[in-house]
Amino acid sequence: MTFFSAGIFRRRNVVAIAVAALSFTAAPAMAAEQNPGSTSFIPSPPALAASAWVLMDAASGQVLVEHNANERLPPASLTKMMTAYIAEDEIENGDISLDDQVRISEEAWSTGGSRMFVREGTSVPLIDLMRGIVVQSGNDATVAVAEYIAGSQSAFADLMNEYVRRMGLQNTHFVNPTGWPAPDHYSSAMDLATIARHIIRDFPDHYDLYSEKYFTWNDIRQPNRNRLLWRDPSVDGLKTGHTEAAGYCLVASAKQQDTRLIAVVMGTSSDEARAQETQKLLSYGFRYYETRHLFDAGQPLTEARVWGGTQDQVGLGLADDLYITVPTQGDTETETRTSLDGDLQAPIQAGQQLGTLEVLRDGEVVRSEPLVALSGVEQGGFVKRLWDGLLRFVQGLF
Known part of the structure; x- marks a missing residue:
């Protein structure tokens, strides 16, 4: 069975920041919206019967x-x-x-x-x-x-x-x-x-x-x-x-x-009314909003250090394509930020959630998606694990 969801997870240890200049809205447009320094203006949506x-x-x-x-x-x-x-x-x-x-x-x-x-x-x-x-x-x-x-x-x-x-x-x-x-x-x-x-x-x-x-x-x-x-x-x-x-x-x-x-x-109140009221909503939506594709599923977004594994790095990305909805007029700067859920220890399974991708507008998080491992990392041998443990100890001292 196919089920999808957008997860929101606690953010720890920021590891990368990417900035994309995109128009973006994150909240229901229940009132006229105008951002300082932006040319976008979204009027209040229609009131329906x-x-x-x-x-x-x-x-x-x-x-x-x-x-x-x-x-x-x-x-x-x-x-x-x-x-x-x-x-x-x-x-x-x-x-x-x-x-x-x-x-x-x-x-x-x-x-x-x-x-x-x-x-x-x-x-x-x-x-x-x-x-x-x-x-x-x-x-x-x-x-x-x-x-x-x-x-x-x-x-x-x-x-x-x-x-x-x-x-x-x-x-x-x-x-x-x-x-x-x-x-x-x-x-x-x-x-x-x-x-x-x-x-x-x-x-x-x-x-x-x-x-x-x-x-x-x-x-x-x-x-x-x-x-x-x-x-x-x-x-x-x-x-x-x-x-x-x-x-x-x-x-x-x-x-x-x-x-x-x-x-x-x-x-x-009637067959005709439901058609008319629905048309109002659709017309408003297409007039003032459009869909933007940000990232593909499986697209490498960042790499993270893996301790005690057969390899030292693992690529991170999204399990599903990521879309956002933006105003059709004006530009608002939007940031995307990736973060890890602590230090990564092998073994790691492909598809395992290891962090979070956040979409921000004006410094406020408006969308969060889980970051997953794009490949698996097997646990290293005794010597590799011992060496990585020593490296972590030394890094912790400085």
């Missing part, structure tokens, strides 16, 4: 705009993003296949709400059920997939909550795979943006599914309920939701040049 919203950069994970982002709200069919993600993960792991024939149970067939209109007792290819989930928001297709993976809806809900834990979602708990209203079934705009980011980044080969505008099954042609797929050519996903308690909700993603944004809007 919604209960909660988030605008996130898909590459960097930075939140550009938020309102009630962590409030626990009914997610309606936005729940199906997690159901689809789990199916995509199972496919990626080779446990199931898009060609699998899924038997439709009576429980799946009789599920109320929006439907794909599968028939009880028939077998449906998994790829078509995935379209039924994503394009048609079919509760029947969703239940069928949940039963196929976990045996029952309740067992699948347990699996969903395990993924919630692994993704680090703080304000989400699922009771069913569809989003059917239930007392303890909730999520937040921030958590839903995070799920969408996982879908986009973890399984890019499956993402085209979220941009499909129509799907026909049982001679019934249904449109994707995401109106922005027709209005904005940069929008290519993800999912709509609606119940009386949740209102009209939308998680949308759009890409312009090298910048991909995720917008989550919850609790609007």
Whole structure:
């Protein structure tokens, strides 16, 4: 399974400093921002007619705009993003296949709400059920997939909550795979943006599914309920939701040049309103921000002394590509700084965390990522370890 995170670690023993002149923002743009000596000016983001919203950069994970982002709200069919993600993960792991024939149970067939209109007792290819989930928001297709993976809806809900834990979602708990209203079934705009980011980044080969505008099954042609797929050519996903308690909700993603944004809007008053409010967020984000790539995964950023090893130096870098989000206007100087977690003793494993890379703006840390060993270092022989120990002792005296 693929899960990613940005770690923040205690900084000790600074070993290198690199300076890059980049425009950069590190905090949600909740008010007009203007830096002394900079030409950049970012106006306040639009106020939306919604209960909660988030605008996130898909590459960097930075939140550009938020309102009630962590409030626990009914997610309606936005729940199906997690159901689809789990199916995509199972496919990626080779446990199931898009060609699998899924038997439709009576429980799946009789599920109320929006439907794909599968028939009880028939077998449906998994790829078509995935379209039924994503394009048609079919509760029947969703239940069928949940039963196929976990045996029952309740067992699948347990699996969903395990993924919630692994993704680090703080304000989400699922009771069913569809989003059917239930007392303890909730999520937040921030958590839903995070799920969408996982879908986009973890399984890019499956993402085209979220941009499909129509799907026909049982001679019934249904449109994707995401109106922005027709209005904005940069929008290519993800999912709509609606119940009386949740209102009209939308998680949308759009890409312009090298910048991909995720917008989550919850609790609007109509289908049209959720499209309009989401468009406001996306337009604001693309107007005032862009994504910058700082470092590649595995790129050597610094070297560190290793004691008692078969070699004296080890290269350090990042396990994942590092992106930041910057204003589209003006320049602000940004620093990157590497630090070690104390003296390094062999043996060292490739990929082992040995320090931290910090991104600073105006001297303040705004982003931290773990520095890892780019290669392994085996423990040296007795003489090498004895010699290195003597060197450390002598250096400690001066």
